[in-house]
Amino acid sequence: MQDLKSPVKVVSKIMQMTAFQYFFTRISQAGFLLFGSAVFAFIWSNVDSAGYDHFWHQELTVSLAGFVLTHSLVHWINDGLMTIFFLTVGLEIKRELLVGGLSDPRRAALPVAAAVGGMVFPAVIYLFFTWGTGNEAGWGIPMATDIAFSLAVLSLLGDKVPFGVRLFLTAFAIADDLGAILVIALFYTPAIDLAALAVAAGIVCGLWGLNRFGIRHSLPYILLCILLWFAVAKAGLHPTVAGVITALFIPSTGKYDTDLFLEMVSKRLENIQCRDGSCGESILVNQSHLNAVQEIDLACRKVVTPLQRLEHGLSSWVGYLVLPLFALANGGVALTGLEPVAALTDPITLGIAVGLVVGKPLGIFIFTFGIAKILKTGLIQGTSWTQILGAGLLGGIGFTMSLFVSNLSFTEFVNLEYAKIGIMIGSFISAGAGYTLLRWSR
Missing domain, CATH: 1.20.1530.10 (Na+/H+ antiporter like domain)
Structure with a gap:
């Protein structure tokens, strides 16, 4: 039981997911929501075509330093x-x-x-x-x-x-x-x-x-x-x-290069030592451990590149909000007004x-x-x-x-x-x- 909670085991399990696998999982999950939004848009546009068009073509005005733009909701999306x-x-x-x-x-x-x-x-x-x-x-x-x-x-x-x-x-x-x-x-x-x-x-x-x-x-x-x-x-x-x-x-x-990051993390890890082989259930019980973990967390944020940080920060918003909204606003096809053949x-x-x-x-x-x-x-x-x-x-x-x-x-x-x-x-x-x-x- 103790072996299952070993930091080495935990870290090894986490590291099994590569950056590509994380990207693949996140994007594929968003794809199912995108599909659902497209189906909903199709149903909405055929059940209430006028309501669908009216909702997405409401006008919204945005101004910045005297520059004014007025467009429909679908256009803003x-x-x-x-x-x-x-x-x-x-x-x-x-x-x-x-x-x-x-x-x-x-x-x-x-x-x-x-x-x-x-x-x-x-x-x-x-x-x-x-x-x-x-x-x-x-x-x-x-x-x-x-x-x-x-x-x-x-x-x-x-x-x-x-x-x-x-x-x-x-x-x-x-x-x-x-x-x-x-x-x-x-x-x-x-x-x-x-x-x-x-x-x-x-x-x-x-x-x-x-x-x-x-x-x-x-x-x-x-x-x-x-x-x-x-x-x-x-x-x-x-x-x-x-x-x-x-x-x-x-x-x-990033702000820190890899060598500096490894040096800083190695020194902090030396402060995380447990005499009886168990460090407890919570990091809060040991102040020196808590300080070391906080400094490691700061080092991680410094070594991560702005490109990675922004891409990871935006991916959820894009996958779970932007693309579904785009599908809702553009996926409607009113078949009632079209001749099928x-x-x-x-x-x-x-x-x-x-x-x-x-x-x-x-x-x-x-x-x-x-x-x-x-x-x-x-x-x-x-x-x-x-x-x-x-x-x-x-x-x-x-x-x-x-x-x-x-x-x-x-x-x-x-x-x-x-x-x-x-x-x-x-x-x-x-x-x-x-x-x-x-x-x-x-």
Whole structure:
């Protein structure tokens, strides 16, 4: 019994969960809530279509230093709260580029190639269906992968898929997010206000200055991010870009380096000694132990990087509030006002659905296979090619980012509804097909 309470045993159990496993668990849990929110939005919009539209299109005004913005509630969610989502995505991308699956060029080659193929093929398929219809602007909709949804489906398989599949799917989904951000910034931007753009550039210089002079507190970066959001919105760029730009400047080093941290912790651990082999049930019974633990806690906070701290701090808010609200506000599809056959056979619906179900897995598989042969590199952690195809099918779950891009692509209500139908059909078929293939693959 005493052995089970040994600090070594406890610490060993805690350390079994790696940073990646923590990230995977948190994101996959959020994916189930996102799914529930989407289902609720669909039911709400069909039970009370007028009430649904009225609620999300109520206007809300925000002013800052004489700069006034008035938008609907759904617009504030899409442009405001989703900036927090893009900030988190930017932090994830930066972490992956520094120390994760994208840090080593050779290791990153396969997921990056998968992301490129998974963007090119769906876009081409969409344009094949919509060319000459006047709705070509939606080509970016089937390009994205919803990382929360896809990891949630993958988590249902438990130990039936190897760790390499989870790592591959996560890495290419993050690379996919980077590609989607570039597409939004480059191709879904209206006319530019150069004066506001100059102000935005000045704020970016301020973010660089904070990073350059070693400012590690998150608050100054967040305040400049808010100012950048207003400047970018005024400039004509999509304001969520402010989140990604801010993430690039969040420091990736802690106040203490690892050597100093180990030295400090080792000295404090020497003060935690128990004569009879038992230190008691509570740390409060021994003041010297309590002081040592508090100093170790302080050292832990000093060695943790602002990037880690902010990413972990925001991940719960994004997963359990921002994305569910986004799904509630954008996931409603009022079928009562649509003609079923026309909705299912419209080029927009077909282009998106086929792009997600067929284009995504084909592009991911072909590009990954090609790069693996060219570089003569093996798959991650013994993953099979069948499992790569299964991961590619899960890559066809494009819910969040696809809905986001659809709002940028279309202004007509009917076209936007067709896009939502295509996204939902494509995403659910991809989820089912990917789960089934991975469930029985070897």
